[in-house]
Amino acid sequence: MEIYAFYAIAAVVLSSAVLMVTSRNLVHSIVYMVISFVAVGGLFILLEAEFVAAVQILVYAGGIVVLFLFVVMLVNVTETYQVEFLHRQWLPAAVLSLILATQIGFLVWGNAGDLSADPSASASVLRAVDGGNTETLGMMLYTDYLLPFEVASVLLLVAMIGAIYLSKKRV
Amino acid sequence: MTDFLIINVVIPLVQIGVLLGILGLATGYIVLAERKVLAFIQSRLGPMRVGPHGLLQPIADSLKLILKEDLIPGSADKLLYIASPIVVVAAAFTTLALIPFGEGITLFGYHIPGVIADVNVGILLILGISGLTTYGIILGGWSSNSKYPLLGAMRAAAQMVSYEIALTFAVLAGLMMAGTLSMVGIVEAQLDMGVWFIFVQPVAWGIFTIAMVAETNRAPFDMAEAESELVGGFFTEYSGMRWALFFLGEYTAMLVMAAINVTLFWGGWLRPFPNVEALAFLDAVPSGIWFLLKVTTFLYLYIWIRGTFPRYRYDQLMALNWKSLIPLSILNLLVTGVVMLLLA
Incomplete structure (x- = not known):
């Protein structure tokens, strides 16, 4: 039961995070960011960390991102529509992503097998x-x-x- | 197994159903009460035509709103335009699940608690979720793609984020007395101490009450709407049911803030002087009634304030918060901490 809830919430977190990065409209990006943050709060609840979950929603979703939105609106609204997509930075981005993916892969499949042994410890x-x-x-x-x-x-x-x-x- | 299902599924569903059923009607009548009280303050009669003394006015109003044409401005960001009022209403309704309305009753052998979900970080969650209302307001104003809504949305963003700080600090002072974050626990703490927290935290209560009015965008802090400057503020472009949803959200948020105020400072569902034996006959009145009486008093206070105070200027609003309320609330926290340490 819990594992299905985890997959559902993780799917929301990941898909909204991807949409946040790929969305061409800054305000839409921020909305996806909020969805992602609220869903991360859900993950904390699954880990039985209610306080962290509440603070995640109160501070990140409710406070900080509102200020992001505020700043985006302060700059000219028409200009926010046409944001150049990759800024020709795909090479460094790809290298960094590869490094990060390797690190995560190493952690999951490598010698850190203890991680999954007793998650409730x-x-x-x-x-x-x-x-x-x-x-x-x-x-x-x-x-x-x-x-x-x-x-x-x-x-x-x-x-x-x-x-x-x-x-x-x-x- | 059936017991498990009834306690964890059936009872909450019934509670939610009853609450949502009552809420729609209640909101209509709060609006009517507001129009009536404002009218009396201004020596008018208010709505009189539909039903005796206008008592059926909310029903006529909602019928009219349902039948109205649904307009979406051509240049609007459609998805966000449609989603914004839903966010406002959903956030407000979700917080209602965490409010304890009474002690609870026993029906058909099952104990029905007075709260839908007694979460052990209840009050933080309420503040967090009601903070999400800001998005509905900002995105509603932005997605309309029109200048007055955008101005209203900007004001709302700055105002709600600022007053949230003072509000949270005031809540913290109350929480220091209670020693728990659970809404039910806060009321029980007041029963144990034998005193409502208003009598030990009057400063925090004052700050909370001012911030609560600002947080729900009500007069004299209704800068986000400000009819005389911004037409209708962030929902200028909205009409029909979508506009009504914003209203439903606003009035539910008022109700929730009043409920937090009552729970944190006025003893929640407790009768007056809960530890005085001589007043035990007051227990004849169900706890839910006491709670509703207190909440209604605060709803009246909202209307009374709106009818009495002129609207603040925007810079005055910000100065009041950042230069008075927040320093005062921090000082209050400090004094509370020192006194608690000395008495302990």
Whole structure:
């Protein structure tokens, strides 16, 4: 049952991701991106990571992509229609894709066979706490992963200050 | 096996059916209530012709909307134009599944919960899914391929994304008190503590209420529609049933926001003073009725605000959010955290 749900959702994720890249209309691309992001939220639910799923929909699908759409609309609408398709970058793109495909293939069929042995091993740790994994996630972020967490927030702050500095002539 | 089917399939389907059945009619009557209350505020009578005191007006209106010709502008992006109102309505309806309407009742030996789906990240999911409404509004405005809808859509995008921040921070303050993300759990936490969170988090409630009005694009924050400047805002080009779908979505979103407000700050389905024994006779009123009473009060507040306040200018709207509400909500979180730490 679960495996069929996975295939259905994965099909949505992949097909909308492909459509996002191939669509010639920028706004359509963004719509496909939203569909893809929401479907990824579905994958998280299948992994019993409800909190991550909710945050995926709240932050990525609901917040960040809206800003993408906003920016696309700010630039001239008529110009967004005719986007040159491959920008003559097919060679580097093909090489990079090949490398990525090799890496994924190596991971799936290569020596990482343990990956499929017990997929619920890490999930069961998170599930141990009654009432979902939100609390576990919070505890881990503020104990074991405190440094990466803080570094990430500093990084965001720097990005924000940079954006303000670039967009304002006089701060 | 049959028990499993009844509990997991039949009961939710019946709940969904009943809710959707009531909702269409309820929305019509909220619109009527809005027209009536606004009329009384302005010393008019409002709709009077159809039925006694205009009580059948919603039915006449919906018949008219169904019979209207379905127009799609020639230069519109057809697919997105058709999809946008559906997105708005679907997002609003989905969030309803996560709202606890009452304690639940026992019928034919089966316990029917007051909520269709008690998810343990309930309130986050509600905020996330209702955030998707923004797409319906932006894409509706963009796909119409016309200048007023596009302007309305741009305003809506900026406004809804900004106010979502203040809204979420206000919700967070309430969640710190509750210690759970489940909508049912939040109400039970208030029962355990013996106090509605409005009395411990009044600042968060104020921020939430302002942000809630802005998030549903209602006056005085209805910059996305702004009839006097933008004709009809993002749905200028829409007519007939598609236009009605936008309305249905907007009023359902109002209902959902009011329900979150009641659940988070006003004790959900609990009676007043849930821990005072002397008031136990109030339990004679079913929990669902208490919930509906509170939600209706907030719907009235929406209409009252619309009838009382002039529309904000766009820059004032943004300044209010970024310079007052968000700093205040962060400060509120900080104070809440410190006080909780000291009391613990």
